[in-house]
Amino acid sequence: MGIEEELTQALEGTINAAKARHYVPSYFMQMLGDYGGVGTAKRLLAKQEIQQGLMTLAELGLLADSMEAVVLQDRFSSLFTQDELTEAHRRLEELGYFKKGK
Numbered sequence: 001m002g003i004e005e006e007l008t009q010a011l012e013g014t015i016n017a018a019k020a021r022h023y024v025p026s027y028f029m030q031m032l033g034d035y036g037g038v039g040t041a042k043r044l045l046a047k048q049e050i051q052q053g054l055m056t057l058a059e060l061g062l063l064a065d066s067m068e069a070v071v072l073q074d075r076f077s078s079l080f081t082q083d084e085l086t087e088a089h090r091r092l093e094e095l096g097y098f099k100k101g102k
Contacts, residue, residue: 007079008037010070017065019055025053028067039078041071045084050091063097 001009011032018025031040043050044067044091057066068088080088092098 003076003079004036004038007041007076008032010073010076011040011045011067013014014057014062014065014067014070016031017062018060021060021062023056023060025056028053041067041080045080045087050094054091054095058095063092063095065069066092068092069097086093 011028015025018056028040031043035043036038048096052065054068055061057063063069068091070076072085072092073086077085
């Protein structure tokens with residue numbers, strides 16, 4: 001399995017974590033099916049805004065499972081530009097993900 005397929009699989013884990021908390025991220029699921037992991041992440045990160053789905057994951061305590069957290073993992077960072085990684089980090093930081101105790 002290549003790194004792009006691994007990313008898609010990791011993002012399917014995001015969906016599974018959300019569903020376990022009774023949240024079905026249907027738009028994200030559709031995008032993942034249409035564009036795969038890299039295409040989905042790049043499209044979402046290009047918007048430079050916090051999507052409602054990420055806010056819902058934050059409310060559920062699932063930021064560690066978010067697309068933003070997944071793309072920041074060392075094994076996937078080479079798939080993204082520095083601007084995309086910076087945007088993912090900014091969103092997580094804005095939602096308090098990097099605060100002490102997390």
